Amino acid sequence: MSGLQCLAQDKIWFDKSRYDEAERCFYEGINGVPSAPQETDANGVLQDVVKARQAIQQSLAGVKAALQTVKPHSRPQKPRERKSSQNVSRSEDQSELVSRVKSLELDNKNLHKVVDDLRAMVSKLESRLCMLEKSPSQASKAASVPQAAPAPKPSVVVKDEDDDIDLFGSDEEDEEAERIKAQRVQEYAAKKAKKPVLIAKSSIILDVKPWDDETDMAKLEECVRSVQMDGLLWGASKLVPVGYGIKKLQINCVVEDDKVGVDILEEEITKYEDYVQSVDVAAFNKI
Structure with missing residues (x-):
């Protein structure tokens, strides 16, 4: 019975998610954040969680009431002349109470498991909602801001860890670039000369x-x-x-x-x- 007493006296804030949800809705209303269509599913899940928590609270209240009726206080020894029928009825009541407490413990475990599953589902839905809220805002920003052409990377020559970085490149690289540029210009001119001239x-x-x-x-x-x-x-x-x-x-x-x-x-x-x-x-x- 000590485990049930601890369970009955345990105080858990089962309504924390409700308060968190209310606070989130309040700040979203202040900031003007539109509610996503997926929030209806999340609200339905949250309502199921609230119902499960209420059922757990009711079961815990019943366990607490049962434990208060069967607390092992020091009872005065009853006289021996009581009838055996009263002893038998008391033992039957105690066995029925124990069986009821065991069933309540089992229901409580099942409800705890259901609550954990619902919490995991709600966390997944919240993460998905966050991703959906971020994706359209990022897409609109990317569409409104024109993509700038990537800046040319400066030629950097690293000789050694202790050597200085050559930010402007060497003369040999400039000559090679000029040669490649002249070659491309010649290729373009030759290609253009091969095209037939349109006669108006x-x-x-x-x-x-x-x-x-x-x-x-x-x-x-x-x-x-x-x-x-x-x-x-x-x-x-x-x-x-x-x-x-x-x-x-x-x-x-x-x-x-x-x-x-x-x-x-x-x-x-x-x-x-x-x-x-x-x-x-x-x-x-x-x-």
């Missing part, structure tokens, strides 16, 4: 207008196509009616921008004054 071209549709309806349009087209230049390629053509029986020649050509211009084309075509009245650009597209 344009597609132009010209409207060539005659003097009147009696102009020979076949001869007019022949005169226009007789204009030949480097970078000029004539394409399809058609006659488009203008009005009063007059038709204009609409002809397509492709020119290289660096070699042939629109002004030169108009000047060369308008030289045929007998057939050509004017030249207009109907469309101009880059290729």
